[in-house]
Amino acid sequence: MKTTDKANGSRQSFRGQLTLLFGGLSLASLLGVGVYVGHIATGELARFGGELLHTSARSAADLLATNLRERAQEIDLLRQLALFTRGDLSAQEMRQALDLRKTTHNEYAWIGVTDASGRVTQATDGVLVGAQVEHRPWFQSARSGLFVGDVHEAVLLAKQLPNRNPDQPLRFIDFAAPILDEQGQLRGVLGAHAHWSWVTETVESIVVNRVGQHGAEVLIADKAGHILYPFQHAGLLNLPAGASPQAQSERLQWSDGAEYLTSMVEIPTVAHTDLGWRIVLRQPLDKALAPVKALRQQLILLGLLTALACALVAYRLAARISRPIEQLARAARMIENRAGTPVYPGDEHASEITQLNHSFQSMTASLLERERELSQLNISLEAQVAERTQALHRANQELENLAIHDALTGLYNRRRFDEKLREYVQLFQRTGRTFALLVIDADHFKHVNDHHGHQAGDAVLQQLAQVISGSVRITDFVARYGGEEFVVLLPEPQDRQEGRVVAEKIRVAVSQSHFPAVGQLTVSLGMSFCSLKDTSETDIVQRADQALYQAKQQGRNQVVVATESA
Structure with missing residues (x-):
C-alpha cells in the first residue's frame, strides 16, 4: 500500500x-x-x-502675437491720420471716430485721446473725458513711442465699465502711441484698453478644440512664472522650477503633487516689447497614458x-x-x-x-x-x-x-496687405519697379449701419468687395484695410492716367451697382504712387489717405490722385 x-x-x-x-x-x-x-x-x-500639446501651444502663441501686433499697428496707424495730427483732439468728430473704431473691434473696452499734459480730451462713450492720466504708465511710455503694456487691473475704469466676469476683477492690455503734429511735436497720446478676456479667448479658441477633450488645461504665465490665467490659479500656482521653454514637452510635477505632460511656448516680441508671457499646456499624465x-x-x-x-x-x-x-x-x-x-x-x-x-x-x-x-x-x-x-x-x-484672409469678405486682410506692401516697396527700392496704392472708402457707411443694421452693412461690404475685385486687373492685389475701407495695389502702372482709369472703373462700377436693402452706394478713392523720397511704406499710405480725405472733402464719389510732395 x-x-x-x-x-x-x-x-x-x-x-x-x-x-x-x-x-x-x-x-x-x-x-x-x-x-x-x-x-x-x-x-x-x-x-x-x-507633440500635439506643443503644436497647439505654438499655434495659440503665434495667433495671440499676431492679434496683439495687429492691434498695436492699428493704434500706430490711427494716430497718424490727419484727424489726429491736425484736427481738434476734443472735437465731436474725434469722438465719432473713436466710437466707430471701438464698434468695429469689440476687443476694445476704451479708446481715448489726451493732450500733451495728460488730460483726456475725448474718449469712447465720453468715459473719463476731462480726467488726468499723466501718471498712468501707458501715457508716460507712449510719449516717446509705440507702447504695449502688460496685463493689469482696471484703476480709473473699474467703476465705469461693465464687468462681464463679476467673479474676477476687470483687467486690460494697454496700447498707446504718441500723436505728433506736422513739425514732430507732441500733441497728445492715443491710448486703448483691450479686454484681457480677448487675450484668453484667443488662446482658448485654438487649444480647446484641439486637446481640451483630452483633459489638457491651458495656462498663461508671466516672466516670473506666475500664472495669469485662469484667474482661479492667479497668485496660487507657479510654473515648476524645472520648466524649460526650449523643451518641446516635459513630464513635470506641479505644486499640487500631480505629474503632468507639460509644453510651454513663449509669446514672440510685439512692437519691440517682450511681454514675457508664456502659453503653457499641461495634461495629467494618467490621462495622457490612459x-x-x-x-x-x-x-x-x-x-x-x-x-x-x-x-x-x-x-x-x-x-x-x-x-x-x-x-x-x-x-x-x-x-x-x-x-x-x-x-x-x-x-x-x-x-x-x-x-x-x-x-x-x-x-x-x-x-x-x-x-x-x-x-x-x-x-x-x-x-x-x-x-x-x-x-x-x-x-x-x-x-x-x-490668418491672412478677412473672415467677412474673403479678401486678403490687413496683415497680408502690410506684407505685400512691404514686398512692393523693397522691390521698388531694388529694381525700380513702380506701383500705385489705391485706398477706397464707402461713402456714408455709418448711415447704412445706423438705418439698416449691421447685418445689412456686412452684406454691403461683401458685395462691395465683389464689385471691387471684379473691376481690377488679374495682377492687382485687393485687401480689406479695415471697417469699410479697402486697398488695391497696382503693380507697374504705365503712368498716372492708367492708375486713374482703374480707379474710375471701380468708382463707376460701385455707383452703378444695386445693393439689396440699401439701394445705391458710392465710394471715394485716394491714389498715391511710389516715390524715391519715401523712407518707409507708411509714406505712400499717408499720401493715399490724404488723397482720400481730400476726395471726401470735395463731395465724395470721386478719385483724387496725390502728388509726390503731398
Whole structure:
C-alpha cells in the first residue's frame, strides 16, 4: 500500500512539474511580449501627446502675437491720420471716430485721446473725458513711442465699465502711441484698453478644440512664472522650477503633487516689447497614458487566460506521457508481489512523444499568433499617429489661411496687405519697379449701419468687395484695410492716367451697382504712387489717405490722385 502511494505521489509530482513548466513558460513569454509592447506604446503615445500639446501651444502663441501686433499697428496707424495730427483732439468728430473704431473691434473696452499734459480730451462713450492720466504708465511710455503694456487691473475704469466676469476683477492690455503734429511735436497720446478676456479667448479658441477633450488645461504665465490665467490659479500656482521653454514637452510635477505632460511656448516680441508671457499646456499624465494602461491590462488578462489554457493542455499531455511509466510501475509491482504475468508497455509511447511534439508546435503557433496580433496593434497605433499628424498639418494650413484672409469678405486682410506692401516697396527700392496704392472708402457707411443694421452693412461690404475685385486687373492685389475701407495695389502702372482709369472703373462700377436693402452706394478713392523720397511704406499710405480725405472733402464719389510732395 505504501509502495502504491509513493508511485501515485511520484506520478502526480511529474504531472505537476510538467504543468507548471509549460504554463509558466507560456505566461512568462506572453507577459514579456506584453511589457515590451506596452513600453513602446507608452513612449510613442507620450511623444505624440507632447507633440500635439506643443503644436497647439505654438499655434495659440503665434495667433495671440499676431492679434496683439495687429492691434498695436492699428493704434500706430490711427494716430497718424490727419484727424489726429491736425484736427481738434476734443472735437465731436474725434469722438465719432473713436466710437466707430471701438464698434468695429469689440476687443476694445476704451479708446481715448489726451493732450500733451495728460488730460483726456475725448474718449469712447465720453468715459473719463476731462480726467488726468499723466501718471498712468501707458501715457508716460507712449510719449516717446509705440507702447504695449502688460496685463493689469482696471484703476480709473473699474467703476465705469461693465464687468462681464463679476467673479474676477476687470483687467486690460494697454496700447498707446504718441500723436505728433506736422513739425514732430507732441500733441497728445492715443491710448486703448483691450479686454484681457480677448487675450484668453484667443488662446482658448485654438487649444480647446484641439486637446481640451483630452483633459489638457491651458495656462498663461508671466516672466516670473506666475500664472495669469485662469484667474482661479492667479497668485496660487507657479510654473515648476524645472520648466524649460526650449523643451518641446516635459513630464513635470506641479505644486499640487500631480505629474503632468507639460509644453510651454513663449509669446514672440510685439512692437519691440517682450511681454514675457508664456502659453503653457499641461495634461495629467494618467490621462495622457490612459490608452496605454488599458492596453497593458488587456495584455495581462490575455496572458493569464492563455497561460491557463496552456496549463490545461500541459496537464493532459503529462498524463499521457506518464502512462508508460505507470504501466512499468504496475509491472514492477506484479513482479514484486508475484501476482501474475506482468504487462509491459508497448511501442505506443513513441506516438505519445510525437503527439507531445505536435502540442508544442501548436503552443508555439499560438504564441506567434499572439505576437503577430501585438505587432498589428503596434502598426495600428503608428497609423493613428500618422493620421493625427496629417490632421494637425491640415489644421495648421487652415489656420494660416485664416490668418491672412478677412473672415467677412474673403479678401486678403490687413496683415497680408502690410506684407505685400512691404514686398512692393523693397522691390521698388531694388529694381525700380513702380506701383500705385489705391485706398477706397464707402461713402456714408455709418448711415447704412445706423438705418439698416449691421447685418445689412456686412452684406454691403461683401458685395462691395465683389464689385471691387471684379473691376481690377488679374495682377492687382485687393485687401480689406479695415471697417469699410479697402486697398488695391497696382503693380507697374504705365503712368498716372492708367492708375486713374482703374480707379474710375471701380468708382463707376460701385455707383452703378444695386445693393439689396440699401439701394445705391458710392465710394471715394485716394491714389498715391511710389516715390524715391519715401523712407518707409507708411509714406505712400499717408499720401493715399490724404488723397482720400481730400476726395471726401470735395463731395465724395470721386478719385483724387496725390502728388509726390503731398
